Amino acid sequence: MALAQAQALVPNLHVADATPDEDEASLRELARWAIGYSPVVAPDPPDGLWIDIAGVAHLFGSEENLLEDLTDRLTGRGIAVRAAVADAPGAAWAVARFGAGGIVPADRTADMVAPLPVRALRLSADKLGTLHRLGIERVGQLAAMPRAPMVRRFGRDVALRLDQALGHAFEPISPLIPHETPMASCVFAEPIGRSDDLKTILLRLSQDLCRQLERRGEGARRLDLIIQRIDQKGANLRVGTAKPTRDARHLAKLFDERMQTIDPGFGIEEVVLVASKVEPLREMQTEARVIAGDSTSEADMGRLVDRLGARIGTGKVYRLAPVQSLIPERMVRKIPPLAPPTGSAWPQTLPRPTRLLDPPEPVVVTALLPDHPPALFVWRKVRHRVAKADGPERIVPEWWNGDAGSVPRDYYRIETEQGGRFWIFRDAPADQGGNWWMHGLFS
């Protein structure tokens, strides 16, 4: 309808120019707001919004609650809203615009989409015209046609849209990444495949990222590397750091070990590096952290710990700190490798072995007198003659730690005739039938 015709029909018609750019900007704004519902949100111009709610619906109780919450809030802001939840983005798009909206049950996608007009398939105007001429008005009609002639007659894009609406074809949505996340990306004119190239790119990206972080006074705690291959398959790598850092070389190096796991396939066309977790880092990273008792070394333990953690997992790098306990198994506790120095050490007065058997292994013992240290013992099928012994050192169970039922142990340090030193204990006095156990090895 021409404007003049409309103005003739409605005398006081208010006319405003269309502003698609501003509309799109507002839509992006809305999409950013919708990240409160799910991290994967994409604007769908001109008037739509994708929200991938896989795995987030339970935070709102159910999908119904989530949908209600979303529509209520948008309506409250004066936005007319139609929303649908479905298994496939195409189905949700169709049901929200042309159907009743609401939840499409997982097994009823085809039933819900079939009665909708073919316009619900996101087709171009000329395809719609063709379908209309042939009298195909409903999605169900199109779906009922034999596949091969249908593809030949209307083209692959119609078949693809149909599959997307019915949930047969996967449809990726490219999520909106909030502005707040520092990221650096690189798109290649020619796909790359060599790992050396990838390393060079990674270093450049991480330098770029570190400049951004520096401007913001932040350091990265977690990095995501997103790699897009030309065949639309992707790979993600994630590394964490023990403390915020913006040392480009170091960050790039963290990916080195796992770079080999990436299969470049026919080539990589895009690499994105995202600092998905950042923490404030004010000072320049020149100060080195030095662990106790050293003035000359400049070891930056944070870097080392990150690199080791990237290889074997962050939980596998640790320090061992003393615990106020005399039970050997409880004397040690793991602390993070960069925790502040505890300053405490284990008491030096009682000799402790360098190797501990956990659990203790049974030994067969011959003692001259019931309460004497053994004169001979058999451990791992080897007979050891005892030359000297020291003990007993009685270690009583710690009732406050919940082992009220266990028995005190009498520990002996034993030196065999060959000079080997062992730490063995008896779990009860001899007259009560105590058994002997090998618990540790001294020097």
Next chain:
Amino acid sequence: MQHAGQQDRLADLRLRIAHLEGGIRKTRPLPFGIREIDHHLPGGGLARGALHELVEAGMAAEFAGCATLFTAGIAARLNGPVLWCLTRRDLFAPGLSRAGLHPDRVIYAEAAHERDLLSLVEEGLHERGLAAVVGEMTRLGLTASRRLQLAAEGSGVTALVIRRWWTVAEKDLVKLPTAATTRWRISPVPSEVMPAPGLGWDRWQVELLRCRGAEPRTWFLEACDAKGRLALPAGLADGQDQAAIRRAAAQ
């Protein structure tokens, strides 16, 4: 006169070889504080920025109890943090602190597989300013040890590898040659007989099996004290012949 000239020429040659090897040692070797050992070792102590290999012999050698304390003693006398790479959790940290290695100084890295250990140790050796990297390794071939040696030379971090094994086949691997600068074998020997029942200070037979620039040799020593220092047994300190003690121990 000719003798002095020879000495000069030897020193000159040594310097040129050191040049060729790429690593002119800027750091002084770590002395053991025992005259007999320090005089025997080239440079007067254990070279820093080099790979040292420690093997245990004895009845329970697979646990490497002595070698562990010996290593901890060396690490304790170096300055700075220590990275300790291992696969099995049989290490008892309070025992290390007996050699003066403070728990705040040690970072442990626990690999799930033996094959990851090498890369962990190497990663640690690249970090300048660590005092030492300790690795409890089963497999250490010529290539692997050469890598570690080069990494250690590059950064000046001392690499200490304790050889561990769990099966008879693995024990034989320990005998294969490596590119380590020194190889030591530590075995427990009976301690001094005390006048009253009880245990004296532990004694070790410390054998230098291989060392670049020095002959193999054996010493009888007392185990590390709370500062990581070894000592000559009291009876030997006043110049008694080592050979006599060796014979006594053999009987």
